[in-house]
Amino acid sequence: MPELPDVELYKQYLDATSLHKKIEDVEVTTAKILGHVSSRRLQMRLKGHRFQSTKRHGKHLFVALDRPEWLMLHFGMTGRLQYFKRRQKADPHARMIVHFVNDYRLAYISARMLGRIELIRDVKEFVSKKKLGIDALDVSLDFEAFQQLLKNRRGTIKSALMNQAIVAGIGNVYSDGILFRAQIHPDTPVARLGREKLNLLFREMKRVLRTAIRCRVDADRFPRSYLLPHRDRDGQCPRCGRRLATKKVSGRTAYYCTNCQQKN
């Protein structure tokens, strides 16, 4: 579930709580979430050091250490962060807990463990190795570039939006939110979209993601014309009031309005 806006908020959260503090210890309670790094090595590399700054690319969060090395956090579907005082109990699904010298701790929580933690040397190298496309909110991603990326694609627009190799950061929930605002049926083949529709899609992609960040992904803060607060079973279309439909599109459940998002 953590998609670009969620991870952006995690970044802001980490920035506000956990930078520049000496790390006293690192607890790994579930080594399974570690990628190519062992818990011993992770401990060795973090202990006595500090988090200096953060970067986000798509759904990936990178935390720079005070030496040329980065902690990479990926949240899978149930991942999140929690900063808490030592005497508070950590969430039962905390998989890694960073102890700071100020008696506070930062936990990486993941119930379903679909996320990953890595220690890497270079963000650019990681991004290209993972074959991640440009971040959806990167300012250098303009309409011309977007159109170029979608050129000659064969599948549906929903799966293209969710394809991290094309544009990074959009998952099932936000692809639905974006297609709803652009009034495009999730099953529409990319090739069927004309320049005008594509341009609308591009603008809504940027807008929906930015709005979600500004609203702090809080359903109560979203503008009325957005799908996201209504995206559940027996949810209603905020435009026409009809009951939302669901359909499997490339293995994921798409929520959409059969009236406002017609195939053509």
Place this chain on the structure above:
DNA sequence: ACATTGACCTGAGAGC
């Protein structure tokens, strides 16, 4: 080369 599908993973909620 690209698109789609199933497996991974576990908790919540439905149904009996």
Place this chain on the structure above:
DNA sequence: TGCTCTCAGGTCAATG
């Protein structure tokens, strides 16, 4: 009440 079943979705390997 308690059991079983299904579904949720990010990613990747396998398949088309």
